[in-house]
Amino acid sequence: MSDLFFINTESREAARWLIDVSKSSICWSNRSAKALFSTEISKDRLLNSQLKNALIDKVQALTSLSPEREENLCWVIKCQDGRVLQCIGHRVHLGPGHLGVKVEAREMTSLVDMGSGQTIGSVDDDEPYAHLDAFNLSYFRFDITGKCLRQSAQALTQFENVEEFKDLFAVSAMAPSVFGQLLTKGRISTDVRFLTKTGIHWCHIEGYKESAGDSFYLQVTDKQDIRLAEAELYRLKNYDSLTRLPNRESLYLKLDSQIAKVAQKDQSFGLLFIDLDGFKTVNDSFGHQVGDELLCGVARRIQGVLPRNTQLFRLGGDEFAILVEDILNDSNLIEVAQDVVSVSAQPYPVEDLEMLVTASVGISKYPDHGKSIDDLLKTSASAMCRSKALGYNNFCLYDNGMKQDYRAQLTLGGALRKAIEEEQFELYYQPKIRLSDELTVGAEALIRWIHPEHGMIPPDKFIPIAEETGLILPLGEWVIKRACHQLKEWREAGHPPISLSVNLSGRQFMQSDLVEMVRATLAETGVDPKYLELELTESMLMADAQQTIEKLHGFRKLGLTLSIDDFGTGYSSLAYLKKFPIQTLKIDRSFVSDLGIDADDDAIVKATIAMANSLNLKVIAEGVESRSQIDVLNDYQCEEVQGYLFAKPMNNIDFSSYLSAQSQNQYDLLAPVH
Template identity: 50%
Template sequence: MTDLSKLLHRKMPLAAWIIDIEQSSVPWCNEAAEALLEDSLSDIKSGQRVIGSELKDRLSLYLEALEIGDALPFKWPFVAKNGAQFNVHGSVISLGGARKGLSVEAHPVPPSRISLENLSSGLLSQFTTLSFAVFEQSGVYVEASKCFVEHFGDIKHVRDLFAVSGAANSFIRRLAERECLSQEIMLSTKNGVRWHKIEVSYQPTTNVVYLLTHDIQEERDHEVALYRLNNYDGLTHLPNRNLLYQQLESALVNARKRNRQFGLLYLDLDGFKVINDNFGHRVGDELIQRVAERIKDSIPSGACLYRLGGDEFVVVLENTKAVEELESIAESIMQNASNTYPVAKMEMMITASIGIASYPQHADDIDNLLKNADAAMYRAKSTGHNMYCVYEYHMADNINAHLTLGGGLRKAIEEEQFILHYQPKIRLPDETIVGAEALIRWIHPELGMISPDQFIPLAEESGLILPLGKWVIRRACRQLQEWREAGLAPIKLSVNLSSRQFMQADLVDMVQIALEETGVDPQYLELELTESMLMADAQQSIEKLHSFRKLGLTLSIDDFGTGYSSLAYLKKFPIQTLKIDRSFIQDLGQGCDNDAIVKATIAMANGLNLKVIAEGVEERSQVDTLNGYECQEVQGYLFSKPLSSDDFVSYLKNHNLTI
């Protein structure tokens, strides 16, 4: 009997039918299918059998991606009314035009010696804390642990675990090929898409798949946080030195392989230590953030900005054709630096010195490229603020000298290895000497006379500018006292203040003490300050300047026209003198734009009852032009270079000074 039933079963045709996905119907089925589907299809409507929406949605996922003749990459189970089990196979067919349908057949499944339900339920009951599920090899959901259900929700198919269809298709294909999987992958959970580690195994006797999942999102988040901590600056969120070296190494390999160039800009903020020391690190940090944002907006999209720490930044540009591209970036950065930064309810101003180096012109390896860009930056800083320099080979020697001088600067202050020189100020039109500017010089015991251009930047960076500035003011006051005791007619002596010195909280008190100790009349001491120094915090500057005026000092704005000018504040500053920068004087009288600028500046100053002095006068024609514009005083090499104290006294006597 059994043998006969098996024989008849093998001779019977397979149940076959066609599914029209678009119409949600079964337009055709054979007699075997009629019998098999008797209790699972709805009533016949208009000659067609309707299928449920759940089956339609499930099959539509695959139909779009397959071509005519392709077999479905999965089978789905079907249980007949009598309990017989079948696996349904399908392939794509054409229903006319561009419409696709499915041709399916039901293949009987031999009875298993082990009940799938008993097996999975018994196994799952052992995993109360693990996220564990059972799927058919086709991907159809069978059963899952409580932890799995709570984590992923209601799952009908393994495809539901994936947020990206491509990942789902790949996973299902590997299931069909019975690959053993162990990987990290993103799965869709009730709490969003999260990283998981999964392991897949197969049960050959029941043809099912076991999936074990472990949520590793927190581990991934920790790895990301650790990566950012190691590779990004916490204050500006810019990439740091680690990523800089990675990009430079990659750029070097590409440049060598393709015979290309790349370059970098090394930036260091001018006078940032002054802001940190006087306003605190919180204000300094906020300023660094604003500066980073503006630099980022100033560079082209193909360039990368890094923060090395403190007030140092690096810009890298790959695939350059000429150094001029890097210079253009530097000019853009400097131009944008001319605007103030709103920081801590103040309008602050800060500039940067920039060094430029390019591969392969200036170095053929990363370390030397950075070192040479740094050397160019120091050259720019020693030349003046808000400037850039392209590396030249002799700059490496300057760095060595820079380090050598830096080591001896503190000792030089302790041993007073400095002297003051004095450049006469000449009154027009009678060309009488009415004052002098005190200029510091370092007499190094081994190197001899060192220019302030070399050691003043060192003093600014190291903070030694404060004791050095204090020495200059006290020495200038003593010099006025010595000249008075020598019987010389009184003249006005001016002293330059550095930006950091001006921000010093006890500066007014220190100057007052120096005047009292020497007995000098305050009207003969003049302090010279720059525009950018005053505008760093205009309101505080006004208060400090009024304190100086109460002492009886004269105040002058040095290098007028080169910084951030504000006529509104110029009226509020209690100053007596404007000093026109030498850059406007050098071409004076040659029919250039500088004539109009100087003439307008003098006219404006006269209208505000301010005295004007022009520095850098070296030609008689410049004096004649300034006389015509009613400039009150001049100084420059036409009359005298800076002189030692003894030489200055001789110069006064030889020119018959009369007051």
Template identity: 50%
Template sequence: MTDLTKLLQCKMPLAAWIIDVEHSSVPWCNDAAEQLLVDSLGEIHSGRRIISDTLKERLSLCLGAVEEGKTLAFNWPFISKNGTRYNCTGSVISLGDERKGLSVEARPVVLPSAPQHDQDAGLLRQFKTLSFVIFDMDCVCVESSDAFKTHFGDIRHVRDLFAVSGAANSFISRISKQENLSQEIMLSALDGVRWHRIEVSKNALTNKIYLLAHDIQEERDHEVALYRLNNYDSLTNLPNRNLLYQQLESALINARKRQREFGILYLDLDGFKVINDNFGHRVGDELIQRVAERIKASIPSGACLYRLGGDEFVVVLENTHAIEELENIATSIMQNASNTYPVAKMEMMITASIGIASYPSHADDVDNLLKNADAAMYRAKSTGHNLYFVYENKMADNINAHLTLGGGLRKAIDEEEFVLHYQPKIRLPDEAVVGAEALIRWLHPELGMISPDQFIPLAEESGLILPLGEWVIRRACRQLQAWREAGYPPIKLSVNLSSRQFMQADLVDMVQRILQETGVDSEYLELELTESMLMADAQQSIEKLHGFRKLGLTLSIDDFGTGYSSLAYLKKFPIQTLKIDRSFIHDLGLDSDNDAIVKATVAMANSLNLKVIAEGVESRAQVDVLNSYKCQEVQGYLFSKPLCSHEFALYMDTHGFSNLSASIEADYV
């Protein structure tokens, strides 16, 4: 009965504890040891002696002569409460501070063979506190310990231990072919299906099957918790960077072996830092959760979504055949961003810049694939919002330039290396000059003129957009005052606000302070905002816009038609002007859809007593169509390119300037 003897000796799990010989105490013991030493628990927890002076002296002598990791040359007996005899063996361990201790294991003493009935009864007594059961060769339950009954209930057949019949069949088949079995398996206990570690021994002499089960569900739960902690994002429950690299390495091996392709999309949310800074991290976290849910719903079932941290996500798609498959995913994500996110009792809007890279077209290893997708994402972010780009070789150079510009941006603001250029604005139908749009440029001392699409994203990301935006307002007001002092009629100045600047808590006070400093009357200052900016939190936008109106400022919506505002909110926003985006003007007269959109926008604005301005006008045909729709003002290269302040003054002198109030618009693009 060798196998059963081993089973009894193991008495799974084995009782183990640590003895601090010097202090005659037990600083640690496992659950099995606590049950075995139940009468000594009070002494153990209080640190009192649990070994005799004789044994302590003997162990102390041995500790000095035995090296760490070695087992003592003798066992010492221990008798449990139920009378079972154990032999305790100890191996030497370090307890720190150059002190040695013992790691102890207790194994039951196997008594000489007894008649079968007495032997089974003895086994049940020895396994009284453990889940132990005896089956006959037909797997019918013969007898079980009290602990087994408490844990599993009334088991009549081994099949009753399994929640799935297939698992029961597999177990019965295995035990019929082998004498011993040891495995971790799920069994059906009274409190549900749980993981157990079982040891099974079949004895041909007694025609009995002995099974010892130990519940390890908590151990498994702990392992799962540690795994999730290391490999999943706690906020979104998405797999994190660790699992991303695992999948990419696996995908790379498979792709090389089978000559296949795979690709990734690198996503970064547009303006998320602004939301965190202005609404707090709780709102930001909730928004991240909603975004993750929507992205996951936007990608195909074969794609995997990961969160890298912050506002960065990666989508992986294996076994691709063309880059268009990745582009279709990007398009789907952008389309699903058109709906607002209900967050903290607000309706918020946020988009993402997306970079795409594919193996082997854009990189032949994981690190470069991620780096190149990141570079493509930066290209999308620098170009605009809610865009995607596929990686191109020149994008890596753009990243280096991006970082170089970022280092000099704060210095440029301090030393005022920026200028405003002005493009004439024309009134219809008489085509008189009534104002201008001002465009900011960076006069870099080494790189020369830098366009705003290169440095504005840097300013947004770094937070420098706030001092830069304040500079634009102040500089434009000073220019307005200078023109007025030069004898030009009073003109209205329009300043385009960035999304982060609009969320600035003291924006109204800052604008009022600049007006007072420059001496400009508030009726000549117009603030221009985008639809997406207003809809990020429509209710708060309405309150802030009314605050501006109390100051006497004029309000305008820029790039109208490209955002996602509703007519219901358009009525609530206290605005006076709509500016039709150039994308609708480009094919005007050639595209019936654009014609219909522009005509409807102008008609709607007129019915709401709003002024309409069309930007990007480059042909006489476009002017004719806009004139027929009764659009009030236009601007574009058909009339003039952007001019410095001196050249713009000459342009006004040459082409005439209306005596009516004009508008000069300061913009970032």
């Protein structure tokens, strides 16, 4: 006779122990027994009722046998954790009235013959597997035509109307293949999809043909929960839980597959590295819930513009990547990047707010810019850093010169904090000129990093790093304090009073204590607030219009002047512009450079100045470099200008000399002629 399981004969020590049946306890056990029966034997060495009753019944049944007829005890038991164990024991006497059993046990894992007379309880020679019903095992017996001869009690609870072998299968076309393997090979072990009473489930089957050849047996183990757990584990490992996009792990797998695919065909593919501009400001100011909703909105919007042969990944934080397959030339990648930049810049409605973030995109191409996964990620990240340096909301295609830039970025990031602590920074000043008499009436403070080894580092190299790391907050505070002290020094030096403007970053503007910090600095330096001007961008103001209005009124109560910088390049609402307590608009240099040449720029500048005049706002045009631009701006009644035509940014010493020289010139012009 055959049994349903075979013993796992790995080279580990067998579990052995001695049981006192009368006391329901363990007299002795080895290490393997303690581990194997951890769920069946309590810490007090007491047996559970299932094991105890099985032993007592069998041992007492054997007491009437003479010593020469005494046989080994053999039983199958199913543990609470689902393992099936075979136990083999010998009846022993432990003393008067004490029955005992010496036991050896191993875990059972598959289907083979085991011989007859080895099960606990009664055995039906016509149906040798009936005893397995007691252990909740699901099994079937079929004849060689596929007709079901018997099924266990557990199988009846799982399946219904199983008259033929094919009735088990969710896809009946699979049945002949499995059935054929059983008939030809005599055994099978595989996973299939069965139709159960609760739906289609993945099941593991172990089957073998009887030695007589007229039937075969099939044990079925439901693996649906395991399969679902595996699927969930795969999802957690390979997909981002927030956006449901494939994650960095998936990108590595996909890139590895893509490289192998195109390497032999002399083909190319592209990788776009995306970093959101201004996201950290939103996250820090409004919390992670708002930030998470914004990230999901960005992901949905980018996915909506991607062509067929692309896939979007979230790498973590506010970083994304796009794999572009089967490209013909660089223009294919540039078109995708343009669409991403364009769609990302539109406002996002989040919790009754209109959030504004933009995207900086770096582009690399296989194999031109890297033949490995790491090289492609590095080159695309380098190109992304270049796009940020160019002013955000932009894209760049990698070139070899960016490698050094990327390394420099990493180096600067580590040195920036030390630079703030050691005040390695200096403010430069660019004059603001009143057009009516071309006198200097103000200046803009521009930060420069004077590195002890690398010399002067321009802002476009370190400001993006400061934004990303959060160091923009202490750096911005230093700029405001230094600007106020500078106004105090100019006043004490006897220079004519002029205004000094300071640019605020988006993250700095969202500081809850920013107004109080400025108030304390003005009080410390004794500077008249009307000479300090704060410049803000349109994007910054529109991130949360209501909170912006409250903060701007806080500055106005201090007596500060407020200006919108780079006007016309961002997203603004004229309805809100009327509500903002702003005194000045600065026309971006991109509109000034082609004045008198480009009719569209002329129209934009003229309309902006006219609108500002109607709202009683002062207008400053930046980037002025020629007299022809001055003529046009005068015609449009622009009040002030700023640009290289009059002066480049200067350090404190040069700017003081500049102010002194201008004061002398003015004195000479006013002095009487003899």
